[in-house]
Amino acid sequence: MEELFEGILNHHLGFVVWATVAFLLLLILLKTFAWKPILGAIHERERSIENALESARMAKEEMQSLISENDALLKEARAERDLILKEAKELKDKMIAEAKSTAQAEGAKMLEKAQAEIDSQKAAAVAEIKGQVAELSLQIAEKVLRQQMADKSKQEALVSDLLQDVKLN
Amino acid sequence: MTFTHILNSKKIRFSAVLAFILVFVSLNVSSRAQEAAPHTLADTTFSSTVESDAHIAGTEHTEGDGEHEKFDPTSAIMEHIADSHYWHLWGHTSLPLPVILFTDKGAEVFSSSQFHHGEQAYQGKHYTYKLIEDKIFAVNSGGEIDKSASSNVYDFSITKNVAAIWLAVILLILIFTSVSRAYKKREGMAPKGFQSLIEPVILFVRDEIAKPNIGYKYNKFMPLLLTMFFFIWINNLLGLFPLFPGGANVTGNIFMTFVLAFITLLVTNLNGNKYYWKHILLPDVPWWLYPIMIPVEIIGVISKPFALMIRLYANISAGHIIVLSLISLIFIFKSLAIAPVSVAFVLFMDVLELLVAFLQAFIFTMLTALFIGTAVDEHAHH
Numbered sequence: 001m002e003e004l005f006e007g008i009l010n011h012h013l014g015f016v017v018w019a020t021v022a023f024l025l026l027l028i029l030l031k032t033f034a035w036k037p038i039l040g041a042i043h044e045r046e047r048s049i050e051n052a053l054e055s056a057r058m059a060k061e062e063m064q065s066l067i068s069e070n071d072a073l074l075k076e077a078r079a080e081r082d083l084i085l086k087e088a089k090e091l092k093d094k095m096i097a098e099a100k101s102t103a104q105a106e107g108a109k110m111l112e113k114a115q116a117e118i119d120s121q122k123a124a125a126v127a128e129i130k131g132q133v134a135e136l137s138l139q140i141a142e143k144v145l146r147q148q149m150a151d152k153s154k155q156e157a158l159v160s161d162l163l164q165d166v167k168l169n
Numbered sequence: 170m171t172f173t174h175i176l177n178s179k180k181i182r183f184s185a186v187l188a189f190i191l192v193f194v195s196l197n198v199s200s201r202a203q204e205a206a207p208h209t210l211a212d213t214t215f216s217s218t219v220e221s222d223a224h225i226a227g228t229e230h231t232e233g234d235g236e237h238e239k240f241d242p243t244s245a246i247m248e249h250i251a252d253s254h255y256w257h258l259w260g261h262t263s264l265p266l267p268v269i270l271f272t273d274k275g276a277e278v279f280s281s282s283q284f285h286h287g288e289q290a291y292q293g294k295h296y297t298y299k300l301i302e303d304k305i306f307a308v309n310s311g312g313e314i315d316k317s318a319s320s321n322v323y324d325f326s327i328t329k330n331v332a333a334i335w336l337a338v339i340l341l342i343l344i345f346t347s348v349s350r351a352y353k354k355r356e357g358m359a360p361k362g363f364q365s366l367i368e369p370v371i372l373f374v375r376d377e378i379a380k381p382n383i384g385y386k387y388n389k390f391m392p393l394l395l396t397m398f399f400f401i402w403i404n405n406l407l408g409l410f411p412l413f414p415g416g417a418n419v420t421g422n423i424f425m426t427f428v429l430a431f432i433t434l435l436v437t438n439l440n441g442n443k444y445y446w447k448h449i450l451l452p453d454v455p456w457w458l459y460p461i462m463i464p465v466e467i468i469g470v471i472s473k474p475f476a477l478m479i480r481l482y483a484n485i486s487a488g489h490i491i492v493l494s495l496i497s498l499i500f501i502f503k504s505l506a507i508a509p510v511s512v513a514f515v516l517f518m519d520v521l522e523l524l525v526a527f528l529q530a531f532i533f534t535m536l537t538a539l540f541i542g543t544a545v546d547e548h549a550h551h
Contacts, residue, residue, distance in 0.1 A: 007319065011304050012424050014269070014325035015252065019334055019428040026338045026400060031392040034345035038371060039391060041352035048357055 137166065242497040250418045250489045252330045253303050254281040258413050266327050270305065272296060273321040281326070296322065330425065333417030337403050345399075374398050374534065382538035386545050390538070393436060397429065398534040405485060405526030409519060420529070421485035423478065430478035433537045438470065441544040473540055477533055484529050488522045 144158060255263040265282035274295040283291040287300035296307040296318055305326070307318035327335075344367070351364040360368045374395050379387035404419040419425050449466040452459075495514045499507050 007304070010320060010322055011324050013323055014271075015328065015331060015422070015424050016428055017325065018327070018331045019425050022331075022334045022338050023396075023400065023428060023432070026341060027393065027396045029342055030345055030396050033342070034349045035392040035395050037349045038345070038352050039375075039388075041356060042368070042371070045357055 137162070240497075240500045240503075242494065242501060245497060245500075246490055246493040248303075249493050250421055250486055251303060252328045252418075252422060254284070254300060254305075254326055254328055255286070256329045256332060256413065257416070264413075266329065266332060268298075268305065269325040269327065270298070271323040271325055272307075298322070329417050330419050330422050333404070333407060333415075333419045334425070336414060337400065337407060337419065341396075341399055341403060370399075371395065378531070378535045378538050382535065382542040383545065384542060384547075387538075390436070390541055393432075394534050394538055397432075397537060398530050401429070401481065401533055402526060402530035405530060406523075408485060408489065409522050409526060418485065418489055420481055421489055423482045426478040426482040429481070429533065430474040433477060433540060434471070434474040436537075437474070437540040437544045440541060442547070444546060444548065445544045473536075477536055481529055481533050484525060488518070488525055492518050492522070 141159075141162060145155065254266055254268060256266060257263045265280045268277075268279050268281050268283075270277045270293070272295050277293045277295065279291065279293065281300070283289075284298075284300040287303070290297050290299040290308055290312060296315075297310070298305050299308045299312065299314075301314070305322065305324050306314045307322050309315045309318075344363075348364050348367050351361070355361060355364070359365075375387070375391060378398070379391055379394055383390060401420055404425075407415040408418050408420060410416060449470065450463060452462045452466060454462050492515055495511050495518065498511050499505070
């Protein structure tokens, strides 16, 4: 055991010291000039990539929401259009119906009026005819009377006959 | 990939206690046995073995002048995976490296070429030095090791491994500052070129190692984990490369892995929160078990990074040893015919080692993250 370790410090302490110094120097130099900038740059790049991915995701989401919003808007517009069309149709139908009914009523009124007119005209004509008939009858009767005044019985029979006829009318 | 439940299982804990007690008992017995045996006997056996070794080496050397030198694969392989004061380039050419010594009388700096590969002693300002088995000893005028003087000489040389560490440090700084510049230039844009090669690895460390093991506090430990991961990985890869700028066995050096594991130990325990310390010092067991549990927990604190140290060292060393052994086959059989077989196996091992290089860096970093994670975890486990 003792022989193995004899002179170990004399022969190897120098190497240990040199190795330690070299390694520590390497560590310090690489830490300041290599690892910090490299790891920093890698970290920075990773973060920027992450950010880019995140913003892409958000843009996609936003687009999605925009698209859905658009869709909703379109749907709404379509529904509104449908509603307007429906209302217009209803209005049109109503107007047509109204016009129809008004025309009908007007027509009926006019017909009624015409009928009334016709009736009154007819009544007037009848009355006039009656008057003329009566006048004509009187003239006939006068003529008859003038011709046949001689025969009294004949006169009387004729008058009663005439009167009977008139009554029938 | 959480192994904490294994470490925390009661069965394992109690078997550890048992093992600890057994070790303690056996140490006691052996020390008593040593006391009983005469000291002189132990000393003489050791010195005689040393002498006989030296004798054999000497005879071999003299024989080597006349005929073919006998090939010793063990020493050749160990030489290759060990640290050295030279950096071998090709053939008999090696790059001498600076020797820095701190002695009780003052510091000294000279080139390792002064040693002439251990054949000559060098007369320094304070002592005479000699390279024996690639270790520096102070020697007396007769060329013998002066033990008392040697114990005052501390070797702070830029050895092959130290130079390889600095090479790795420079490479890593160049690579990652350029990558960092690319990030600054192309801010917020997709990675391009070399940057896109490195970024997945950084993200791997962050997302597969730090985040799952540490939790939301991972950011604080990222620099350490990244530095550890890339430092181990690049040293593993440079170690696989057999020619000059590579070839050093840095992560297969137990002192290197000791430094890394010690950093893990420090970071883990300095960041430990109250739940972590309560778990160690006041575990949820009957109070009379504390004398067993607390030492066990403390051993656990040390053994976790200790396992890290051994794992990395053993894996990388084993890989190098296998590759070198396969190459040694050519010299053992003394036949060129064996070379294609060796090369094929070496190629296979090298490809496997490429995987191991990554895997060991990953495991070391991941376990470090796991230990930190248990230390900073906000809620008590049990």
